[in-house]
Amino acid sequence: MTYVLITGASAGIGEVFARTLAAQKQNLILVARREDRLVTLAAELSEQHDVKVEVLAADLATADGTEKVSSTVAASGWKLNGLINNAGFGDRGAFTELSLERQLSMIQVNVTSLVSLTWRLIPNLQESTGAFIINVASTAAFQAGPKMAIYYATKAFVLSLSEALHEELKDAGVAVSALCPGATESEFAAEAHMTDTRLFKAGTMPAEAVVRKALARRRTAIVIPGLRNLLMVWSGKFSPRLITRRLAGWLQA
Ligand SMILES: NC(=O)c1ccc[n+]([C@@H]2O[C@H](COP(=O)([O-])OP(=O)(O)OC[C@H]3O[C@@H](n4cnc5c(N)ncnc54)[C@H](OP(=O)(O)O)[C@@H]3O)[C@@H](O)[C@H]2O)c1
Incomplete structure (x- = not known):
């Protein structure tokens, strides 16, 4: 019996990953802080799809919480066939105005726990x-993001790391993919104080469409769901960095 471990499975994209994989008869390990939500989701999915769903409540903003996840997997003897590092959050605001604690916590969740x-x-x-x-x-991984500097920087790190690991591990039996969604329906925008931004007001993709694409192309190094997002990333490739970073700042106003 093998499991896919999903971080950030209590809401948004992570929850949709869980629902989609369970429907494909995949056993799951669900990780997030809100244990009540994970327990309810696990009960629903195991009942509906006859799969095994384990719940592992942990705060990935702490080294202890992250260590708890890997040590529980080892101690329980759970064999993994997939890992979805999805937990993450952002926050809108100037670097000097957002608290240092919140921004360091963002690095811990989006980057450090993912690496660990x-x-x-x-x-x-x-x-x-x-x-x-x-x-x-x-x-956000493809350019700098004024007024969300740390969030954009964390995602640039995740993209770079994933591309490198895609090459390092392709002959070692593990496919590594960086999923690069644009604005997506989830709790992210509210958490990041972004619901009134030009970016989110221009429309969001359903998390189901993002997840469908991610799973279908899980052996591809970089997956950008949605034509609009793809065009934005590709046009950015041919634009000066001055333009792309200012455009990112404008979209967040
Ligand atoms: N939605 C978008 O527009 C968008 C676009 C591009 C990329 N993304 C990325 O997509 C990923 C999923 O976000 P989402 O859109 O689905 O947002 P979401 O609905 O807010 O879900 C975020 C998930 O991350 C978990 N999480 C946050 N902090 C955590 C912590 N300290 N420890 C453990 N889990 C934590 C949350 O669970 P708990 O609160 O229960 O801990 C939740 O399950 C993130 O990496 C985000 O950066 C989102």
Whole structure:
């Protein structure tokens, strides 16, 4: 019996990953802080789809919480065939105005815990044939983001790391993919104080469409769901960095 471990499974994109994979008869380990939500979701999915769904409540903003996830997986003898590093959050505001604590916590969740879980769980994944890792980055990964400086920087890190690991691990039995969604329906915008931005007012993609694309292309190094997002990323490739970073700042106003 093998499991896919999903971080940030209590809401948004992570919850949709859980629902979609359970419907495909995949056993799951759900990670997030809100244990009540995970327990309800696990009961629903195991009942509906006859799969095993484990709940692992942990705060990935702490080193202890992150360590708890990998040590519980090891102690329980759970074999993984997939890891979806999805937990993350952003916040809108100037670097000097957002609290240092919140921004360091963002780095811890979006970057440090992702690195730690990936490093610790790769040996486990390598025991399964066809194992995969999906790291949830963002279209924010492709340029700097004034007024969301740390968030954009964390996603650039996730994209760069994932591309490198895609190459390093492709002959070692683990496919690594960076998923780069644009504005998506979830709790993210409210948490990031972004609901009134030009970016979110221009429309969002359903999380179901994002997840469908991510799973179908899980062996591809970079996955950008949605034509609008793809065009934005590609046009950015041919524009001066001055333009792309100012455009990102404008979209967040
Ligand atoms: N929605 C978008 O527009 C968008 C666009 C591009 C990329 N993304 C990325 O997509 C990923 C998923 O976000 P979403 O849109 O689905 O947002 P969401 O609905 O707010 O879900 C975020 C998930 O991350 C978990 N999480 C946050 N802090 C955590 C912590 N300290 N410890 C453990 N889990 C934590 C939350 O669970 P708890 O609160 O229960 O802990 C929740 O399950 C993120 O990495 C985000 O950066 C989102």
